[in-house]
Amino acid sequence: MIRAILLLLISSSAIAKDFGVRGEQYPILERDMIDSIKHQLSVMEASGKLAELQTAIQKRAIEQVKTPRPVDVTKALENKEFLYDASFVAPADIKDADGNIIYTKGYRVNPLEYLNMPSKLVFVDARDSSQLSWLKNIEGEYKLILTAGSPLTLGRELGRRVYFDQNGSLCERFTISHVPAIVEQKCKFLNVKEVAL
Numbered sequence: 001m002i003r004a005i006l007l008l009l010i011s012s013s014a015i016a017k018d019f020g021v022r023g024e025q026y027p028i029l030e031r032d033m034i035d036s037i038k039h040q041l042s043v044m045e046a047s048g049k050l051a052e053l054q055t056a057i058q059k060r061a062i063e064q065v066k067t068p069r070p071v072d073v074t075k076a077l078e079n080k081e082f083l084y085d086a087s088f089v090a091p092a093d094i095k096d097a098d099g100n101i102i103y104t105k106g107y108r109v110n111p112l113e114y115l116n117m118p119s120k121l122v123f124v125d126a127r128d129s130s131q132l133s134w135l136k137n138i139e140g141e142y143k144l145i146l147t148a149g150s151p152l153t154l155g156r157e158l159g160r161r162v163y164f165d166q167n168g169s170l171c172e173r174f175t176i177s178h179v180p181a182i183v184e185q186k187c188k189f190l191n192v193k194e195v196a197l
Helices: 002-014 033-047 049-066 129-137 151-158 166-173
Strands: 080-084 101-103 120-125 142-148 162-164 181-186 189-194
Touching: 033 049, 049 151, 120 129, 120 166, 142 151, 142 166, 151 162
Parallel strands: 120 142, 142 162
Antiparallel strands: 080 189, 120 181, 181 189
């Protein structure tokens, strides 16, 4: 019975009729969106405004690379020191290349139990001359990370690679709210020092 109904529905939908056109038809008056954009671009190009816009965008991009947006941290007014635990809880089973489970989901892993941080991290605001002078007193290997200022300019002046804490992700991770600051490994933890100058 169900098969008969299905066959009847399928066969009736296969017979389609053309009922013709009913009512008035009007041409489409709106311009195609792509054609409209192309037209506006050609008008801008003819007037020279497109070249101006491209130059302005390039200049803005270059400035953002030269001097990124400052991180929301302030100058340290008092010395502060605390330990940061780099441990994390495995969100899923962690497997090696052969598919063997190394850590099960929920296992607490501290990477500093297995590897050493190769050098300390030093955070400074390059706009502050006292923080730049303070850098001269730092001993040993370190990676210089700016929270404000131009990493390209400072890198040329110091003759070394200078990094920038994009969007403040490192300061947020290590809970740094004041600079200058030093992060270095201390056994299975990271020791974070905010230094008042």
